[in-house]
Every structure is written in C-alpha cells, then in structure tokens.
Amino acid sequence: MTGTRRIACAIIPDFALAVGLRGIADEERAAPVVLVEPDERARVRAMNPAAEAAGARLDQTAARARSVVPGLHCLPWDAQRQDAAVQRMSEVLYGASPMVVPLDDLRGGWWIDARGMRWLGGEPGLAGRLRALAAEAGHPDLRVGVADGATAARAAAMTTSADDPIRVVPPGGDGAFIGELPLAALALDGELRAILHSLGLTTVAELRALPEPAIISRFGARGRDALERAGGLDPHRPSGRPPPSLPEAVLALDTPVSQTGHLVFGLRGLADTVASRLLAQGLSATRLGLSLRLDDRREHDETLIPARPVHHPHLVFELVRDRLERGAAADLSSPVVEVRLQVIEAVPATAEQAHLGAARWDPSALEGALNRLQGRYGEPVVFEAEARDDSRPEKAGAWRPVVEVPLDPPLADATPAPPTDPAPVRRRLAVPQAVDVRLDRDGMPQAVRWDGGWRTVDARGPERLSGGWWTADPYAREDYRLALADGGILWVGRDARTESWWVLGWLD
Numbered sequence: 384m385t386g387t388r389r390i391a392c393a394i395i396p397d398f399a400l401a402v403g404l405r406g407i408a409d410e411e412r413a414a415p416v417v418l419v420e421p422d423e424r425a426r427v428r429a430m431n432p433a434a435e436a437a438g439a440r441l442d443q444t445a446a447r448a449r450s451v452v453p454g455l456h457c458l459p460w461d462a463q464r465q466d467a468a469v470q471r472m473s474e475v476l477y478g479a480s481p482m483v484v485p486l487d488d489l490r491g492g493w494w495i496d497a498r499g500m501r502w503l504g505g506e507p508g509l510a511g512r513l514r515a516l517a518a519e520a521g522h523p524d525l526r527v528g529v530a531d532g533a534t535a536a537r538a539a540a541m542t543t544s545a546d547d548p549i550r551v552v553p554p555g556g557d558g559a560f561i562g563e564l565p566l567a568a569l570a571l572d573g574e575l576r577a578i579l580h581s582l583g584l585t586t587v588a589e590l591r592a593l594p595e596p597a598i599i600s601r602f603g604a605r606g607r608d609a610l611e612r613a614g615g616l617d618p619h620r621p622s623g624r625p626p627p628s629l630p631e632a633v634l635a636l637d638t639p640v641s642q643t644g645h646l647v648f649g650l651r652g653l654a655d656t657v658a659s660r661l662l663a664q665g666l667s668a669t670r671l672g673l674s675l676r677l678d679d680r681r682e683h684d685e686t687l688i689p690a691r692p693v694h695h696p697h698l699v700f701e702l703v704r705d706r707l708e709r710g711a712a713a714d715l716s717s718p719v720v721e722v723r724l725q726v727i728e729a730v731p732a733t734a735e736q737a738h739l740g741a742a743r744w745d746p747s748a749l750e751g752a753l754n755r756l757q758g759r760y761g762e763p764v765v766f767e768a769e770a771r772d773d774s775r776p777e778k779a780g781a782w783r784p785v786v787e788v789p790l791d792p793p794l795a796d797a798t799p800a801p802p803t804d805p806a807p808v809r810r811r812l813a814v815p816q817a818v819d820v821r822l823d824r825d826g827m828p829q830a831v832r833w834d835g836g837w838r839t840v841d842a843r844g845p846e847r848l849s850g851g852w853w854t855a856d857p858y859a860r861e862d863y864r865l866a867l868a869d870g871g872i873l874w875v876g877r878d879a880r881t882e883s884w885w886v887l888g889w890l891d
Contacts, residue, residue, distance in 0.1 A: 398491020406883030
C-alpha cells in the first residue's frame with residue numbers, strides 16, 4: 384500500500400452505554416446497570432463495568448441477567464435515541480474532516496478521511512482536533528487510529544489506551560502492524576473467531592500462515608474476508624475524485640537568506656505568478672500554504688486564510704508578506720534556501736460591482752485589516768453576535784466568526800434605543816450537570832444537592848419549553864429559577880422525557 388490514501392478510525396469507548404445512561408444519577412451509574420432491548424427478546428445490548436464484574440453478559444436475556452446479578456438495574460435500549468446520538472456526533476466530527484461515516488457494526492465508531500492534512504497539523508493534528516471536538520460534545524475519551532486502510536486504522540484505534548489515545552501507522556506499514564496484533568484486534572465474524580481460537584490461533588501472524596485454499600474451502604466468504612483483513616486489505620477507502628491541480632510557485636535562492644525580511648522582494652513575483660494562474664482557471668484562493676525550505680533540510684510550513692477569497696496579486700502579496708514578517712522569523716532553525724507558495728483550497732471566482740463615491744464605506748480597508756489579523760493568528764479572531772429563531776434561551780443566539788467582509792455597508796439606525804433597566808443575564812454552563820432535586824407536595828423544587836450538600840431553594844417557574852419534534856433532536860423541558868440562601872440563582876431544567884434534572888447555568 385502507498386501512503387497517498389489515508390483513513391482514520393475514531394472510536395468512543397462505551398458510547399452506547401453513555402447515551403443510554405444520560406440523565407441517570409451518579410449513584411445509579413455506580414451500581415450494576417444494563418441496557419435491554421424493549422421487544423419480546425429482551426436481551427442485554429450494553430452494560431457498565433459493575434454489571435460485567437457481577438456476571439452479566441451481552442446477549443443474555445433480561446431474566447437471566449437478573450438471576451445472575453440481584454438488584455440489577457435494567458434500562459430500555461432506545462434505538463432511535465442511539466441513532467440520533469450517532470448523527471449528532473457525526474455532525475460534530477465534520478469540523479475536522481469533510482468525510483465522516485459511522486461504522487456499520489459499532490455504535491460510537493466513525494471512519495474519517497485523513498488525506499490532505501499536511502497544512503492542518505498533519506495526522507496527529509487531525510487526531511487532536513477530533514478529540515477536542517468530541518470533548519466539547521461531552522466525550523473526552525475518544526480514541527483515534529490512522530493508517531492506509533480501514534482494517535489497520537480500526538485495529539490501531541482499538542489498541543489505544545486512555546493514557547495513549549492516538550496511534551498513527553506509518554504509510555506503507557499496515558501489513559507489518561497488523562501482523563503483530565492478537566487475533567482479537569481484527570473485526571472478524573464472531574463464530575469464525577471462536578472456531579479459530581478453538582484451533583489454537585491467537586495472533587494474526589498465525590492466521591496468515593494457514594494455507595489460503597483450506598481456509599476458503601472450509602469457511603467460504605468469511606474465511607476469505609478474514610485472510611484479506613489479516614493481510615491489511617479491505618474495501619473501505621475514502622471515495623471521491625482526486626483534487627484539482629491548484630496553482631503554486633517556487634522561488635529557489637542562490638544564496639541562503641537568514642532574515643525573512645530579505646525575502647519580501649522575491650515574494651512579489653510568487654504572488655503575481657499564483658494570482659495570474661488563479662485568474663486563468665477562474666478561481667479565488669480561500670487557503671494558501673507558505674513553505675520555507677531551510678538549509679538544514681527542514682521545512683517550515685504556514686497556512687494563510689484570507690478574510691475573503693482572493694485572486695488579486697496585491698492582496699495575495701500583502702497576505703504572505705504580513706505572515707512572513709510577523710510569524711515565521713522566530714521559528715526558523717537555519718537560513719532559507721527555497722520558498723514555495725501554493726493554493727490549498729479555492730472556489731470559483733465571482734465578479735464584483737464597483738461603486739463610485741462610496742468614500743465612507745471601504746470594504747477593501749476592512750478586508751485588509753482582517754487579512755492582517757488572520758495572517759498573524761491563522762484562524763478567525765473576529766466574531767459577531769447572531770440571533771437565532773429558537774424558544775430555548777441558550778439556543779437563541781450564538782457567536783459567528785467573521786471570515787468574510789460584507790460588500791454592502793451596515794444599516795445605520797439614527798434613532799438610539801431608549802435606556803432600559805438591566806435584565807438578568809443567563810450564564811450557561813458549557814456542559815449541563817446532572818443534579819438531584821427534592822420536590823414539595825405540589826411538585827415544586829424544595830431543595831437541590833449542590834456544592835457538596837443539600838441546599839434549600841426558593842423556586843420560581845416552571846417555564847415550559849418544547850419543540851423540534853420534526854427533527855432528530857426534539858426537546859420538552861421545564862426551566863426553573865432556584866434562589867439560594869447566599870443570593871445565587873441557579874438555572875435548572877427538568878427533562879420531561881427522561882424525568883431528569885440538570886443545572887443549565889446561573890443568573891446574575
């Protein structure tokens with residue numbers, strides 16, 4: 384195999400269990416708990432470590448599991464809830480790669496396209512972004528394996544640990560890596576694995592040593608699939624056409640240059656060459672790569688993200704010069720012998736209408752300011768508030784990064800709004816916290832377990848919110864304001880679907 388096609392496998396251990404136990408109190412999580420199918424079979428689909436240690440096993444009937452583990456807590460397996468959670472996590476992981484495909488046979492596993500990550504931190508950078516996105520979504524234990532093929536990538540992810548959650552198999556190393564693994568690391572048919580274990584086979588190398596005709600004649604298609612996986616061959620490859628050839632230009636220096644400021648004169652020619660080729664292809668660059676080859680054979684790479692797609696040579700030159708002058712000089716370990724400027728991503732160029740006499744609104748000046756900020760920091764650093772149509776307070780607004788300068792001036796409101804008294808501000812927790820609540824005889828919160836003990840509260844509410852039944856993420860809840868004795872006000876919600884209570888934030 385070659386290293387030109389790379390795939391990652393991202394796995395969240397016990398993902399289905401975490402989804403099924405969402406909203407359950409901590410003391411119940413510590414006790415033996417299983418998720419059971421709701422139909423007449425009523426078999427165990429997932430379990431926590433306490434249930435497994437007590438003797439429960441997957442695919443047992445609920446009655447059998449209860450007879451083995453007295454006091455076992457059986458929760459229903461909700462397939463729709465599980466599928467919705469997989470879809471939500473897929474959308475989260477799209478932030479790291481344009482191709483995210485859930486595994487067919489493992490909830491909590493995804494195939495990720497790992498190609499073209501050089502300018503984004505390489506494959507370790509991709510794995511780090513996947514873990515960061517998963518942690519923000521409440522799953523900090525995501526594991527990542529990267530390899531040429533899906534079999535090796537999945538095996539790499541399955542052989543990681545909490546202390547070492549990322550494993551990258553070098554390009555061309557799938558066969559050697561898989562050969563050193565135990566047989567249990569391969570995604571084989573369960574019955575076939577049991578038969579191979581009964582024959583005394585424990586490693587992939589031992590499976591490879593068996594004669595292929597004998598395996599295929601005895602086990603048929605399952606045997607052929609096992610041999611292909613043992614050899615690192617599989618049909619799972621990132622699909623899609625190869626990316627188009629994007630413009631690039633190279634400046635080779637006769638004399639090594641140790642001061643990046645001396646490269647400015649040569650950058651003008653690079654910018655002109657790249658811009659002319661963009662115009663010839665009818666493209667505008669949305670991401671550029673600046674690579675400095677050093678005298679010690681190392682390379683220093685920079686990613687440049689303009690505020691708007693660019694194809695004008697002056698804008699390209701200003702973007703590259705600002706980054707070179709501000710960010711690159713301090714990281715060079717030796718003089719520069721070659722400069723390469725290439726377009727990483729591009730979109731079709733669009734025509735713009737020039738307006739004469741618009742002296743008060745200069746989008747070019749604002750675009751230049753954004754280019755300087757993004758050229759220095761490499762990512763969006765300017766944000767604006769955006770209102771959204773949602774009845775839930777925490778969803779009614781969001782911060783949107785400003786990555787493109789508007790062509791039209793903002794609307795000016797000459798009439799100032801009348802002064803108003805400040806209203807309470809809701810401060811939302813990044814991750815809502817499950818909480819225990821005691822109710823009075825009328826069903827109103829009377830006390831809450833918070834900050835290490837039970838706290839008496841003065842409750843106001845409820846504010847009932849529901850909607851989204853037509854989407855994959857419906858909601859139905861009651862919001863309360865709980866005034867504490869010390870003057871603090873908690874923002875607490877009760878999920879009407881699961882009867883669970885959550886601290887959503889506070890008010891001040």
